[in-house]
Amino acid sequence: MNRRNFIKNTGCLAIGFSISGSFIDAPSPMMQELPESIKRHPNINAWLEVLANGQVRIFTGKLELGQGISTAISQVAAEELDLTMENVEIVLADTLRTPDEGYTVGSGSIEQSAMAVRFAAAAARHKLLELAAQQLNVSVDQLTMKEGKISTITGDRSITFNQLLNGKQITDKIQAPVTLKPKENYKLVGKAIPRNDINRMVRGEQFYIQDLRFPGMVYASIVRPPAYEAKLLHLDEKALQKNIPGILKTVVNGSFIGVIAKEEYQAIKAQRWLQKHSKWSAGTQLPAGTDLVTYLKTLPVQTKRDNEKGSMPTDTSSFIKAQYFKPYHMHASIGPSCAVGIYENGRLHVWSHSQGIFPLRESLAKLLQLKIEQIDVTGVPGSGCYGHNGADDAAADVALLAMAYPGKHIRLQWTREEEHAWEPYGSAMIMEVAAVLDSSGKINSWQYDLWSDTHSTRPGGNANNLLAAQYYSTPLKEKQGFSGGGFRNSEPYYSFPNYQVNGHMFKGPLRTSALRSLGAYANVFAIESFMDELAEKAGKDPFTFRLMHLTDERAKAVIRKVQELIADVKQAANTGIGIAFSRYKNSAAYCAVAAQVQVQPKEGTIKVQKMWAAIDAGEVINIDGLINQTEGGMIQSASWTIMEQVRFDAQHISSRDWVSYPIMRFSQIPEVEVAVLNQPNEKAMGAGEAAQGPAAAAIANAVYKVGGKRIRHLPLHKR
Incomplete structure (x- = not known):
């Protein structure tokens, strides 16, 4: 040690x-650094409470998005308190009950929430042992804890958690140093504990917000403009009432139109009728029919030098150069965004799959001009994806309608067309890379320039970025940050004597925000594709070339592991294997990926046959969860890389269904294999976004291996 x-x-x-x-x-x-969430919520009872039946209830401000956080948090809590998993209950994000942990983003659920619960449970354990020692008149080292009971080591006396507390809770502050359970005594952490929520999904039980129902609930729909920034000119509410039965109320505020009906289909019929019979201004024209790379380069930019080292050569004639491009990508949530709301007795309650229910509550308070204490938001998992999709917007929509029609639960679910056409997309990006090789074949100088729109227009506590607010009679203007994640992983993790990274941020034609891994996907795709190109120029194999530019042994280890995984793979005709590596955010999980693709030159098709990954996320909490996240990341990235791009005409988004915006079908999904390099004595790191970038580059590098053609502009398969 x-x-x-x-x-x-x-x-x-x-x-x-x-x-x-x-x-x-x-x-x-x-010396011990407590998690930031603990610093904001330092009391033990903010994180857990002992129930009368001996179970322990755990509170987390994070939302279950499919990352398995409920299981992982149960594991660390049960481990520290010597409970079985069945005796730990998890309460997810709820403004009435859980600590405010901001957004569930950036692969931070394990690093932040799970570690906060670990420290809280360890502090609770210490307090319970102290109380038991006083009650049983022995020293703490003469006691053992198991299944909600504390006993003397002789076994002659014992007392339960509930008997110790007598209905009260532990309100002590969590203060460093907190004595954690020795890792060599772990029974649960690091193991593959199955997620019990999967059973509920498979059986079709109520789990997602899309499944949520209340007695007497009514239904709503929103009538969207035909184009960005189009304004409502005329709407005939009387004709709507005459033609569509079951309409309870029509809510109009500027160009925001909502319809409330007794039945869901009635609300949908009203939406379709109004789309045909209302009149709108033309709205913003989109740059259809133009080369998107050329168009984006013409937009005004804010330029920022993100990082540099050494001095770059003034003579650019020796530079090897390449340009890469990523189009706009959708979240393309499988279940369209949904929310339920009720306004009753001066209080608004909203159920949402937003990734940040506390910031959402602040945003709603400003939108509706209510006191924040008048609003409750309960987080419910959504059948969606990672990133800022339409969840917050749907919550704002239903909140506005609930205020206009109090006393009833109102359910609003976007249509597939709405989800595809109005969600915030992952920004298109241009990456230009230039490098100089020295006489030994190593990179001496590295120049990197990226062009991107923002990757974060989350509401963040203000109402401006909510879609409904932008169509009010007095519309609010959308706010965006300078980089908003565009720089993520733009600085190479390799060791170069001289490098420079510049970002050029534009305001593009489409609505954009956070999509899984933000700018890291495109930046790693560009960097790792270029590393392969440089390796060929230097006469080195891709593994050797990367290893010779790395000083971090953990980075080298994942690359070598992938090299080992594919060492004996035999290549058939028209197949090839490519590799890539990154450390997510240059501070989180290490991940190396290899991809085997098959290219059919005559048909022009690309099929990803198999993908391998080696990942080091530090201490592993649930190895099954870590593998699942890495597998899912590779598959989603393969879909983005091979086929996905948002299309639009001069008026609006034309990718409005699964035909015009295809994603990988089950029959197209590659075989995946993940090797985990567990580091139990290192900190646990986020891993949900580690595989996307290297997976994209590995696929592109494999395509080059097969056909000798370097595709630098995504998607690889042009339709």
């Missing part, structure tokens, strides 16, 4: 020093 791990595992370090000839033992300044 090295000094770093000793300090991390013991919590503090005792230092002896001499003053005036006498030796004094004194503790060092606190």
Whole structure:
């Protein structure tokens, strides 16, 4: 055990020093760093409570998005409190009950929430043992804890958690150093514990927000403009009432139109009728029929130098150069965005699959001009995907309608067409890379320029970025950050003597926001594709070339593991294997990917046959969950890379269904294999977004291996 791990595992370090000839033992300044969520919510009862039946209820401000956070948090809590998984209940994001942990983003659920629960449970364990020691009149080291009961090691006396607390809760603050359970005593953490929520999904039980129903519930729909920024000119509410039965109320505020009906189909029929019979202004014209790369390069930009090292050559004649491009991508949630809301007795309650229910509550308060204390938001998992899709917008839609029609639960689910046409997309990006190789074939200088729209227009506590707010009678203007994630992974993780990274941020024609991995997908695709090109120029194989530019042994380890995984793979005709690597955000999980593709030159088809990944996410909480996240990341990335792009005409988005925006079908999904490099003495790191970038580059590199054609502009298969 090295000094770093000793300090991390013991919590503090005792230092002896001499003053005036006498030796004094004194503790060092606190070495243990508590999670940020604990610093914001330092009391134990913010994170857990002991129930009368001996179970423990855990609170997390994060939402289950399919990443398996409920299972992982149950594991760390049960581990620290020596409980079985069945005796741990999880309460997900709820403004009435859980701590505010902001957004469930950036692969941060394990790093933030799970670690906060670990420290809270460990602090609770210590307090319970202290109380039991007093009650049983023994020292703490004479006690054991198991299944909600504390016993003497002789087994002659015991007391339950509930008996100790007598209906009260532990309100002590969590203060460093917190003594965590020794890792060598783990029984649950690091194991493949199955997710029990999968059973509910498979059986079709109520799980997703799309399944949520309330007695007497009514239904709603929104009438969208025919184009961005189109304004309502005329709407005939009387004709609507005459032609469509069951209409309870029509809500019009500027160009925001909502219809409330007794039955869902009535609401949909009203939506379709009004789309045909209302009049709108033309709205914003989109740049249809133009080369998107050329068009985006003409837009005004804000330029920022993100990072640099050394000095770049002034003579650019020796540079090897390439340009890469990623189109607009959809979240393309399988279940269209949905929300339920009720306004009753001066309070608004909204059920939403937003990734940030506390910021959503703030945004709704500003949109509706209510006090924040008047609004409750309950997080419910959505059948969707990772990123800022239409969840917040649907919640705002239903909140507006609930205020206009109080006393009834109102359910609003977007149509497939709405979801595809109005969600915020992942931004199109242009990446230009240039490098100089020295006489030994190593990279001496590296120049990287990227062009991108923002990757984050989440509401973030303001109402401006909610879709409904932009169509009010007094519309709010959308706010966007400078980079908003565009720089993510733009700085190479490799060791180069000289490099420079510049970002050029534009306001593009389509609505954009956070999509899984943000700018990292495109940046890693460009960097790792270019690394393969440079390896060929240098006369090196792709593995050797990458390894010779890395100093981090953990980075080298995942690359070598992938090399080992594919060592004996035999290549058939028209097939090839490509590789790629990245460390997500240059600070989270390490991931190397290999992809085997088959190219049929006559048909022009590309099929990804198999993908391999090696991942190091530090300490593994649930190995099955980590593998699932990596597999899913590779498959989603393969779909983006091979076939996905948002299409539009001069007026509106034309990709409005699964035909015009195809995603990978089950029959197209490649075989996947994941090797996990567990590091139990390292910190647990987020891994849900680690595989997307290297998967894209590995596929593109494999296509080049097969046909000798370097495709730098995605998607690889042009329709």
